[in-house]
Amino acid sequence: MERLAYCVVIISDTRQELVETVTEAICHTESCILVHVHADKGAERMVASFVGSPETVVEGALNAAVIVQRSVDMRFHKGPLNPVGALHAVVFTPFSNIGPQQCEDIANTFSHNLADLLEVPVYQFNCSPIEDVGFDNLPAAIEANEPIFGPKDFSPLGVLLLLEPPGVT
Numbered sequence: 001m002e003r004l005a006y007c008v009v010i011i012s013d014t015r016q017e018l019v020e021t022v023t024e025a026i027c028h029t030e031s032c033i034l035v036h037v038h039a040d041k042g043a044e045r046m047v048a049s050f051v052g053s054p055e056t057v058v059e060g061a062l063n064a065a066v067i068v069q070r071s072v073d074m075r076f077h078k079g080p081l082n083p084v085g086a087l088h089a090v091v092f093t094p095f096s097n098i099g100p101q102q103c104e105d106i107a108n109t110f111s112h113n114l115a116d117l118l119e120v121p122v123y124q125f126n127c128s129p130i131e132d133v134g135f136d137n138l139p140a141a142i143e144a145n146e147p148i149f150g151p152k153d154f155s156p157l158g159v160l161l162l163l164e165p166p167g168v169t
Helices: 016-027 054-071 100-118 135-144
Strands: 004-011 033-040 045-052 087-096 122-124 160-163
Touching: 004 016, 004 054, 004 100, 016 033, 016 045, 016 054, 045 054, 054 087, 054 100, 087 100, 100 122
Parallel strands: 087 160, 122 160
Antiparallel strands: 004 045, 004 087, 033 045
16 A cells, blocks of 8 residues: 655745746646645735655645745745745645654654755744744744754744644654
8 A cells, every 4th residue: 555645835925926837836746736725815824735755746836936946035025924934834744544653754754854955944843943933033032942853043935833743852
């Protein structure tokens, strides 16, 4: 039986062109199956979810991240939420024949590749003082907190918050 992981990518932008481009990037990733896309203009947040093998969900999330990096500059973000990154958060969870530990490994692979590819810091969600500082206070927060992956440098892309899969302690 094939091992499948479920990935959710949360992006701090809802422009129609970006929604379409990110959706296309995920759909054009071999063996990734797009499950759902929702753009909440009130919150200025897009959520895309998809399923694939461990390797393809990493590739699909990286493809989405590259589009976001080219298209979103957080210095011009408008909206009621105060996210710390254009690619606000990514989570990998079990879908079929895979467990939480494998999803943690997938998340680490994705984070390492993302940090190398886009040169952005990656922090753990729900246990990092970074997540609540907001974009305006991000340079000082990055300086004071070591990322789990990537450089300790500020970028107009912001930072990525990596969500821990359920069941991993």
